[in-house]
Amino acid sequence: MGGLGLESLLQVSPEVQAALQQGKPVVALESTIISHGMPWPDNLATALEVEAVVRESGAVPATIAIIQGVPHIGMQRAQLEHIARRGTAVQKVSRRDLPVVIAKRMDGATTVSATAALAALAGIHVFVTGGIGGVHRGGEVTMDVSADLTELGRTPIAVVCAGAKSILDIPRTLEVLETQGVAVAAYGTDEFPAFFTPRSGCRAPARVDSPEEAAAMLSAVQRLGLGSGLLVAVPIPPEAAAEGAEVQAAISRALAEAADKGVQGNEVTPFLLERVRSLTGGRSLASNIRLVKNNARVGAAMAAAYAATGGAAGGAAGGAAARQQQRSRL
Template identity: 65%
Template sequence: MFSVRLCFLSSVHTPENIFRKTFLIENKRNIKNRKYQIDPQRKDPLGLTSLSSVQSSEMASSALARISNLQRHFDPTESNNNKGGSDGFCGDLIKISPEVSEALLRGDAVVALESTIISHGMPYPLNLETAKEVEAIVRTNGAVPATIAILDGIPCVGLSMEELERLAILGKRVQKTARRDIALVVASRGNGATTVSASMFFASMVGIPVFVTGGIGGVHRHGEHTMDISSDLTELGRTPVAVVSAGVKSILDIPRTLEYLETQGVCVAAYKTNEFPAFFTETSGCKVPCRVDSPEDCARLIDANTRLKLNTGVLFAVPIPKEHSASGSIIESAIQRALKEARDKNITGNAETPFLLSKVNELTGGASLAANMALVKNNALVGTRIAVALAQLRKSCNKGNAESVS
């Protein structure tokens, strides 16, 4: 497995060298050599051609901005106090699988995947089978899957089959980990299944622009009284990662969730429809401000959001396929009964959503779980196509820029 280390340069400050040395991805987590050695046999190790002064300046600025951003994530005290000199670097805080690392270095499509659905969303061995099928869908359609989790206190981006199986077997014994829980799980060397917010955080940290999930969290029903609002929404408001989902889980308050996303400045786009989907069903009765009809449309939207430096996520809401859509009235009836039971048992916080989903599945005779599996796989297919289109768009732009310079 690869580890991310960050090196800050003091000797050669040309824009090209700053760009070359921004990230150091090493094979050994405990490597002692802290300097980044460029292969002397290659004149241009990263494939950079001669650059104009304007482009060089832009590249250097972008590289330094990314260094600053990651340094702030990894070690805010060093960022503030500037301790450690020119040879300062972050510790072994995150592990990236070789497959994911190589794809990112090549600029190929990578799709981030959460792990909470594995540990808390489905029973074993169905959760493991579904996770493998989702990763297979991503690979078959031209991208590299990067399932995210925290194992033994180490955030991992890209899991091996053994790690996936371990996570699936542990199930609910793994801590459900949102952004607020990351430091605790890492510090205690625990195991964490990342929610949407935590998965977005790590995806952004390593440079994965597209993340696929079943459905995002949102404003809970009666949230105007409880203030129970998922951190997924605030993460979308501050982390530039595109999220592909079947909308908001139908156990939540969809209209208020959309209002909250608007307040956060998040672009919400429905895929091939004008109405926001309701997770188990295709429609929710809520209109969306933006519609996209192809992976290319989505890629252009993500690219524009990135180039404008809006620093927010984009939410792509993909309706569940018609053949798998459950009856809206049956689902709604089950949700109301599940909500009442949750209130009676005083089940709140991050335990509420898994309980509600499990109860709804029980009340619908397994229909909601089957629908959940179907929508996750469909989201993986659509999300992969978006990631591939985005990678192609960026490679095309880079090629065009290189040709204009030459």
Template identity: 60%
Template sequence: MPYPQNMETAKEVETIVRENGAVPATIAILDGIPCIGLSMEELERLATLGTRAQKTARREYCTCCKGNGATTVSATMFFASMVGIPVFVTGGIGGVHRHGEHTLDISSDLTELGRTPIAVISAGVKSILDIPKTLEYLETQGVCVAAYKTNEFPAFFTETSGCKVTCRVDTPEDCARLIDANSKLKLGTGILIAVPIPKEHSASGSIIESAIQKALKEARDKNITGNAETPFLLARVNELTGGASLASNIALVKNNALVGAKIAISLAQLREHKGGTESVS
């Protein structure tokens, strides 16, 4: 997100989490140090850095050892797991890129979900990606994919993707029991809980897809690949939709924060009732 929308959204998301009884812990790398829970001053610094902050996945942390990094889902999961935070909210995870069967461009978010026991609450995967192939890859990784109050996997900017899920959860308590069972079985894998964007903020699927196709062609023409591709595509789709995709993005992040906070509270209550000690944030 561009500044100042990124800062405004970050503050609003943290407020939503607090108002629903949970503790927000925004994660980033500042001056080479992983920070779990940022002050308002640190959030402002990260927001104003924008794209000057290095996009940091698990592998990039070593190259960001003296700089500032905006952590991807994979890096955020890794740092959260180190301090015992079991619930993580984001907008959308990375996945298998379109034509990934030829390029092998697959986000490290997926392999992280396959080896780090964190529950990730998102609006699915970014719609610029190949959703069916992403779900197949997650199955290969042994990751439980659940949809919240629906039988269909959401498509980020829109509520439906045409892809069914094998696990449906209808309440924060359902989610908490799923997370707790995954932990007790020591499966060692994460859980993806996909929350559809609220209907009133859902974008037109045909408009979004048209913008995505145009952005993908421009990326190919400009030879934009690797970790530069997703930021370019999201920014270009926002331009082509006249800002509609950014407005939807902000709305779904807030909704995910609301659902995620309720899940975190339910998980804490469940574990407190059972005598557990793991922190929830």
């Protein structure tokens, strides 16, 4: 990939490029949540609000998406609106889909795995999302395991999220993360959060209580050259807890309905998500938005702490080293 010229493949916005060169904190944001996670116009409003939260918290936002075959690292409002208006007509892009979408000059909304890969190529060290994918229930039979977990095992980036959705098999998800060598820490709690609920029943492998502690872990990952990432799991904020509890009850009901109806395989997740939206009357969306904004605050503070301690010192040189390491894994 290096022979093709990385600069000709990525379109880095002037703002993001300047921040990287100056060693300022930058936070990557995914775009699948815009195209596939929310309806228009809520998706555009949320994307802009999350970027604003990142800025207010001292970092530069870099929303990542593919437009006409070109991966964009940092997007203008018109580009965000383009992805938001097209919605599910935009191709959902995981790591495996990147060559196809780029070669065919398609629009693409990046998932966690694709966003992490592209962010690392650009030299970005912190990535904020809602929740990661994981091992699906029954995954020991279906082998339905999210590419997010493998990506975290081979990409040196910190992913700040609210854990994994409780519709997944969280104990097995944590086992796979361990197998992949991913450092996992819960933020301000000893329990690994489960997206809409702060409680999963699973003890987190580690705990951090401040952006500075999380940044120190990221610095250790980078200095050791392990090649794997760091997952920082942030519990849903207290102000969204009531909504989260309602959503969690809906998830439990939807799981029971799926079992009664014999829903299996790759039909399970779409069935559950649609039922949860229906059962909560859309309140799951409000909870999701609050949760993502909270993750953005923590992630931006972590990126700022990382930059302040020299973690991003060297700017372009540090980015070049990260890109070279990531190239060898693509």
